[in-house]
Amino acid sequence: MIIMVSIRETAPDRLQHLTPQLRATTTVVDGQAVIVRLDGEVDLEDRQPLQQALARVMQTRPPQLIVDLTGLAFCHSVCLNALLTARRRAKAAGVEMVLAAPPPQTRRVLEITGTDQVFTICSSVRTALADTYAASRQTG
Incomplete structure (x- = not known):
């Protein structure tokens, strides 16, 4: 089965350098999802900018928020706390939050803590x- 999805990149200012070591890129997909790709490391000073960036996305109430962890080089308890806070806010806003492509070390942190x-x-x-596409086809 082939699924075709058109991806509309948001304005170039959607590439944000949250801190010197963390970058977030936001992409809107057919009004069905917003993808936030994280690149770099999440350390103590990155927690608040990351939480604020994810909160801004949730204010738009997309049906789904996909946090793309592909480019995440380092994630420990601070990162995990930021993601858990985002999950709580997403749930309260009725937004489905998904973590995508966690690197092996991030996946291990999720497994050890039981947050997987x-x-x-x-x-x-x-x-x-x-x-997301399959779910929207079933309900739409």
């Missing part, structure tokens, strides 16, 4: 989008 049971985790952004 709390988050919806997909192996790739493509898988998360396909799941």
Whole structure:
């Protein structure tokens, strides 16, 4: 089965250097999802800018927020706390939040802490989008 999804990149200012070591890129997909790709490291000073960036996305109330972890080089308790806070806010706003493509060390942190049971985790952004597309076809 082939799924075609058109991706509309948002304005270039959607590439944000949250801190010197963390960058976030936001992409809107057919009004069905917003993808926030994280590149770099999340450390103590990055927690608040990351939480604020994710909160801004949730204010638009997309049906789904996909946090693409592909480019995340380092994630520990501070990163995990920011993601858990975002999940709580997403749930309160009625937004489905998915973590996509966590690197092995991030996946390990999720497993050790048991939060892999709390988050919806997909192996790739493509898988998360396909799941969103399939769900919208069933309900629409």
